[in-house]
Amino acid sequence: MAKAIKIDERDNVATVTSDVGVGEVVEVLSPEGEVLMMPEMKEKVGFGHKIALKDLERGEEVVKYGEVIGVASRSIGAGAWVHTHNVESARVPTSAHGGEGA
Amino acid sequence: MTEFYGFERPDGRVGVRNHLLVLTPMDCSIEPARKIAAQVEGAVAVTQHHGCGLDWMVANTLIGAGRNPNVAGVLLLGLGCETLTCEVLAEGIEPTGKPVETLVIQEEGGSVRATERGVRILREMAEEVSRLRREPFPLSELTLAVECGGSDATSGLAANPAVGVAADMLVDEGGTVIFGETQEMTGTQHVLARRAVDGEVAEAIRAMIARQELRMRAAGIDSRFMSKGNIDGGLTTIEEKSLGAIRKGGTRPIQGVLKAGRGGFDYPSGPGLWLQDGTGSDVPSVTGMVAAGAQVVAFTTGRGSTTGHAIAPVLKVTGNPGTYSRMEDNMDVNAGVILDGSGTLRSVGEGIFRDVVEVASGRMTKAEALGYHDFIVYRTSGLAERLLDVCPPEAIRGGKRRPSEAALEPGF
Numbered sequence: 480m481a482k483a484i485k486i487d488e489r490d491n492v493a494t495v496t497s498d499v500g501v502g503e504v505v506e507v508l509s510p511e512g513e514v515l516m517m518p519e520m521k522e523k524v525g526f527g528h529k530i531a532l533k534d535l536e537r538g539e540e541v542v543k544y545g546e547v548i549g550v551a552s553r554s555i556g557a558g559a560w561v562h563t564h565n566v567e568s569a570r571v572p573t574s575a576h577g578g579e580g581a
Numbered sequence: 582m583t584e585f586y587g588f589e590r591p592d593g594r595v596g597v598r599n600h601l602l603v604l605t606p607m608d609c610s611i612e613p614a615r616k617i618a619a620q621v622e623g624a625v626a627v628t629q630h631h632g633c634g635l636d637w638m639v640a641n642t643l644i645g646a647g648r649n650p651n652v653a654g655v656l657l658l659g660l661g662c663e664t665l666t667c668e669v670l671a672e673g674i675e676p677t678g679k680p681v682e683t684l685v686i687q688e689e690g691g692s693v694r695a696t697e698r699g700v701r702i703l704r705e706m707a708e709e710v711s712r713l714r715r716e717p718f719p720l721s722e723l724t725l726a727v728e729c730g731g732s733d734a735t736s737g738l739a740a741n742p743a744v745g746v747a748a749d750m751l752v753d754e755g756g757t758v759i760f761g762e763t764q765e766m767t768g769t770q771h772v773l774a775r776r777a778v779d780g781e782v783a784e785a786i787r788a789m790i791a792r793q794e795l796r797m798r799a800a801g802i803d804s805r806f807m808s809k810g811n812i813d814g815g816l817t818t819i820e821e822k823s824l825g826a827i828r829k830g831g832t833r834p835i836q837g838v839l840k841a842g843r844g845g846f847d848y849p850s851g852p853g854l855w856l857q858d859g860t861g862s863d864v865p866s867v868t869g870m871v872a873a874g875a876q877v878v879a880f881t882t883g884r885g886s887t888t889g890h891a892i893a894p895v896l897k898v899t900g901n902p903g904t905y906s907r908m909e910d911n912m913d914v915n916a917g918v919i920l921d922g923s924g925t926l927r928s929v930g931e932g933i934f935r936d937v938v939e940v941a942s943g944r945m946t947k948a949e950a951l952g953y954h955d956f957i958v959y960r961t962s963g964l965a966e967r968l969l970d971v972c973p974p975e976a977i978r979g980g981k982r983r984p985s986e987a988a989l990e991p992g993f
Binding site: 482484486494496506508510511512525526527528529541543544546547548549561562563566567568569570 | 733734735738739742768769772805812814815817818819820821824825828919920921922923924925926927
């Protein structure tokens with residue numbers, strides 16, 4: 480079964496560890512390997528991308544690593560893909576400049 | 582109380598290896614240095630490539646490398662006409678009490694004579710060093726550097742948090758941890774500053790990251806923006822990217838910022854977690870932290886980096902199970918087991934902590950067994966630093982993002 484990791488207990492998103500398709504059930508694991516929940520995917524999400532673990536209102540903080548990584552720019556349903564189309568940085572708008580890598 | 586087995590140096594510090602360092606003040610004398618090192622067991626030759634002027638950023642890094650307790654003895658090999666002289670390096674290294682010898686090629690009558698004398702000096706050092714025995718020491722004598730390179734989506738999810746668990750365990754046992762790569766802290770100033778031991782350290786953290794943003798902006802690069810590869814890989818904001826990167830340092834209070842540039846070179850003044858104001862480029866970053874005293878390096882990688890280091894063993898941790906199976910000859914730890922739930926973050930982190938202690942006690946890492954002796958000295962541009970000192974930040978920021986536009990701004 481497809482899996483996702485919720486890194487910190489305060490997080491409201493989890494990161495999927497493989498590509499997952501619509502209708503697939505994802506096991507959301509804590510870093511200690513406990514199954515926390517098993518949401519059904521509302522849309523296709525690629526490896527390394529995030530899903531919402533609860534309904535997020537527009538303007539609500541998106542939390543990963545127990546810290547705010549951005550703010551929902553529109554409402555996001557539980558199980559939906561969370562990325563640049565529905566989250567903005569609280570500090571600076573995200574856009575690629577094509578220069579520096581990781 | 583965990584112990585490790587190391588070699589006590591005359592200054593009381595503890596080495597985890599017995600390297601003999603052939604250190605050249607600049608690259609003019611590196612080839613004879615390599616020939617000398619090749620002839621003596623345990624010897625390694627290192628240099629820097631920034632010219633022979635007396636640049637203290639470079640000199641301090643070389644001095645730190647010589648001072649690192651993993652180095653049992655030093656042979657300085659100069660050409661004879663450099664401004665950054667062997668004397669400058671010897672003065673910095675000799676207070677450790679370890680053997681430091683100097684040879685100058687022009688004074689010896691050429692490289693052949695210098696090589697002969699150099700081999701003889703090192704051979705004697707090698708015999709002396711072979712008498713040393715490992716003894717047990719508390720982890721308060723151990724400094725771990727943590728680094729990431731060749732990152733992918735698994736780095737922030739598995740490898741960095743797992744190394745962070747090991748870093749926390751070492752700090753909790755009285756050890757020291759250093760992490761750097763200032764540009765990868767962008768967007769997490771508030772998080773790191775909150776973890777500072779006091780307000781002064783919090784301000785130093787904010788100033789360090791702000792100056793790095795400005796330094797990159799002066800070169801036409803906005804460090805707050807991410808690459809297309811980052812975004813395609815699932816990273817949504819700069820905060821998310823940087824939070825994943827800083828996780829490798831663990832979660833303990835930050836004791837201070839270690840300068841490693843033109844404003845001086847700092848060594849940790851006590852145990853705990855420290856930030857080094859250093860480059861994001863892997864080998865120079867590791868070299869900077871080793872120069873600050875790290876005896877062991879934990880290096881996380883997603884795509885698969887193969888680098889080692891001339892002075893400190895480098896333990897490779899990948900969060901990508903595919904990279905582990907494809908590159909098992911180079912990867913020491915598979916943290917990818919966290920991703921499918923077959924391993925927990927805690928168990929992998931505890932395993933890395935045990936690996937660090939074992940490696941400190943003599944077990945070779947894969948990069949070490951393969952003989953990878955990476956060593957690169959980082960230097961910031963003196964001109965750029967001067968510009969940052971004298972120009973108002975607004976003039977540097979400009980507000981334009983594209984390098985081509987920034988380059989055309991009046992005054993640059």
